[in-house]
Amino acid sequence: xxxxxxxxxxxxxxxxxxxxxxxxxxxxxxxxxxxxxxxxxxxxxxxxxxxxxxxxxxxxxxxxxxxxxxxxxxxxxxxxxxxxxxxxxxxxxxxxxxxxxxxxxxxxxxxxxxxxxxxxxxxxxxxxxxxxxxxxxxxxxxxxxxxxxxxxxxxxxxxxxxxxxxxxxxxxxxxxxxxxxxxxxxxxxxxxxxxxxxxxxxxxxxxxxxxxxxxxxxxx
Amino acid sequence: xxxxxxxxxxxxxxxxxxxxxxxxxxxxxxxxxxxxxxxxxxxxxxxxxxxxxxxxxxxxxxxxxxxxxxxxxxxxxxxxxxxxxxxxxxxxxxxxxxxxxxxxxxxxxxxxxxxxxxxxxxxxxxxxxxxxxxxxxxxxxxxxxxxxxxxxxxxxxxxxxxxxxxxxxxxxxxxxxxxxxxxxxxxxxxxxxxxxxxxxxxxxxxxxxxxxxxxxxxxxxxxxxxxxxxxxxxxxxxxxxxxxxxxxxxxxxxxxxxx
Ligand SMILES: Nc1ncnc2c1ncn2[C@@H]1O[C@H](COP(=O)(O)OP(=O)(O)OP(=O)(O)O)[C@@H](O)[C@H]1O
Ligand SMILES: [Mg+2]
Numbered sequence: 065x066x067x068x069x070x071x072x073x074x075x076x077x078x079x080x081x082x083x084x085x086x087x088x089x090x091x092x093x094x095x096x097x098x099x100x101x102x103x104x105x106x107x108x109x110x111x112x113x114x115x116x117x118x119x120x121x122x123x124x125x126x127x128x129x130x131x132x133x134x135x136x137x138x139x140x141x142x143x144x145x146x147x148x149x150x151x152x153x154x155x156x157x158x159x160x161x162x163x164x165x166x167x168x169x170x171x172x173x174x175x176x177x178x179x180x181x182x183x184x185x186x187x188x189x190x191x192x193x194x195x196x197x198x199x200x201x202x203x204x205x206x207x208x209x210x211x212x213x214x215x216x217x218x219x220x221x222x223x224x225x226x227x228x229x230x231x232x233x234x235x236x237x238x239x240x241x242x243x244x245x246x247x248x249x250x251x252x253x254x255x256x257x258x259x260x261x262x263x264x265x266x267x268x269x270x271x272x273x274x275x276x277x278x279x280x281x282x283x284x
Numbered sequence: 285x286x287x288x289x290x291x292x293x294x295x296x297x298x299x300x301x302x303x304x305x306x307x308x309x310x311x312x313x314x315x316x317x318x319x320x321x322x323x324x325x326x327x328x329x330x331x332x333x334x335x336x337x338x339x340x341x342x343x344x345x346x347x348x349x350x351x352x353x354x355x356x357x358x359x360x361x362x363x364x365x366x367x368x369x370x371x372x373x374x375x376x377x378x379x380x381x382x383x384x385x386x387x388x389x390x391x392x393x394x395x396x397x398x399x400x401x402x403x404x405x406x407x408x409x410x411x412x413x414x415x416x417x418x419x420x421x422x423x424x425x426x427x428x429x430x431x432x433x434x435x436x437x438x439x440x441x442x443x444x445x446x447x448x449x450x451x452x453x454x455x456x457x458x459x460x461x462x463x464x465x466x467x468x469x470x471x472x473x474x475x476x477x478x479x480x481x482x483x484x485x486x487x488x489x490x491x492x493x494x495x496x497x498x499x500x501x502x503x504x505x506x507x508x509x510x511x512x513x514x515x516x517x518x519x520x521x522x523x524x525x526x527x528x529x530x531x532x533x534x535x536x537x538x539x540x541x542x543x
Contacts, residue, residue, distance in 0.1 A: 181384075183380060183382055183384040184384060184386065186340060186380065186384065187378075187380065187384035187385075187386070187443075189340060189369075189370070189373060190338060190340060190373055190376075190377075190378040190380075190447075191373070191374065191397070191398035191402060191446070191447070191450060192370050192371065192372075192373045192374020192375070192398060192402040192403075192450065193370060193398065193401070193402055194366055194367060194370045195366055197370075197401060197402070201397065201401055202386055205388050206386075206387065206388050209388070
């Protein structure tokens with residue numbers, strides 16, 4: 065019979081908190097990076113120019129259809145060999161996770177934009193707005209409002225995806241958990257604590273997204 | 285007195301969508317202050333012609349002049365740049381069947397939007413301009429409301445005010461009353477009639493034959509991408525010359541003689 069002993073968690077609390085801090089900081093960075101990538105990629109997808117559309121589509125599908133773990137390893141180990149680009153584990157992780165998330169954000173943003181009634185851009189054009197101004201003032205504000213739940217869902221996934229950066233020895237919550245598990249010989253308690261940490265942050269967020277979805281659903 | 289140029293001049297205009305030729309050699313002039321009504325069966329090209337006048341649809345061939353701005357189109361010619369198109373469209377007003385108000389802005393913001401962001405008027409001046417136009421359509425007291433809280437007729441009047449706030453040289457109406465409940469049609473037609481009597485140059489696509497007869501100076505009947513008949517409103521509607529116009533109007537005349 066296994067004797068659970070959660071006192072180790074308290075003993076290593078600072079390591080856990082450090083890890084959590086890294087995870088949160090990473091998530092914020094890759095959400096910003098991902099949304100930026102996504103905005104650029106989705107505007108390319110909607111561009112008049114075929115070349116831009118093709119490049120954006122290729123980018124999106126490559127990152128959507130390959131495992132994020134492979135992308136991380138590839139960014140850190142293969143890019144230096146192939147392209148001579150040396151990166152720290154943190155930079156490589158940020159890049160890979162931003163591109164991975166960005167490819168999903170791009171589809172969400174594109175979908176939000178095309179869901180807006182074409183009559184809106186027509187009315188804007190008829191008033192003398194250039195396509196860029198119409199996008200900024202008329203289409204995006206309406207589209208963003210519709211996209212919020214989907215963007216937040218994707219960001220929740222991004223939060224969990226940060227756990228993979230531990231393979232590049234970035235000291236996030238999972239990495240610190242591994243360290244503690246080794247050190248304390250209490251892997252079950254340690255990983256349970258890690259899971260509780262993720263849950264405590266994500267569960268309130270998912271409740272909020274659900275609430276937002278209900279509100280915007282009722283409005284439509 | 286007829287030495288002045290017409291406000292709108294359309295010459296040998298053509299437009300195709302793929303293999304479908306929607307406009308075939310259209311010629312049309314509208315005098316300054318003139319009100320022309322476009323009528324014709326569904327699919328005859330009325331909306332396409334109207335959208336060509338403000339270049340929401342770019343024609344394949346021919347020429348368009350509105351006020352002082354002229355464009356020629358053809359295979360050998362570059363299509364106008366989007367900046368040029370935007371400038372041109374800012375001087376024509378268009379009203380759509382489905383209103384197309386901006387749902388994320390209040391009534392006042394809808395009307396102020398283009399004056400502020402396209403004409404770059406100071407906010408205060410744009411607000412004054414917007415309130416003047418809202419008063420003109422009788423909706424100044426609704427300025428703070430959101431579009432979704434208005435009736436269809438009120439929405440369409442806001443859309444008219446929004447177009448007028450750019451002080452356009454011409455106003456284009458595409459079935460402005462077709463999406464309205466019958467009891468709301470009157471208030472919009474009244475607004476349009478007032479605009480016409482104020483001297484606005486207008487092109488109106490409509491199924492309201494009686495309105496076309498009473499408010500327009502001229503009626504243009506289209507079928508299959510051609511202008512079939514073009515003449516004084518009363519004449520075209522009461523005594524159409526072409527057989528196509530007669531049969532199109534027979535419904536209207538039958539309904540009227542039944543009363
Ligand atoms: N963007 C488009 N792409 C392809 N075909 C189009 C497009 N717009 C219009 N058409 C076609 O062109 C023809 C003329 O359309 P248009 O909308 O000008 O007719 P209309 O006279 O306004 O008809 P309605 O009274 O039904 O509004 C129709 O056959 C229509 O299907
Ligand atoms: Mg039409």
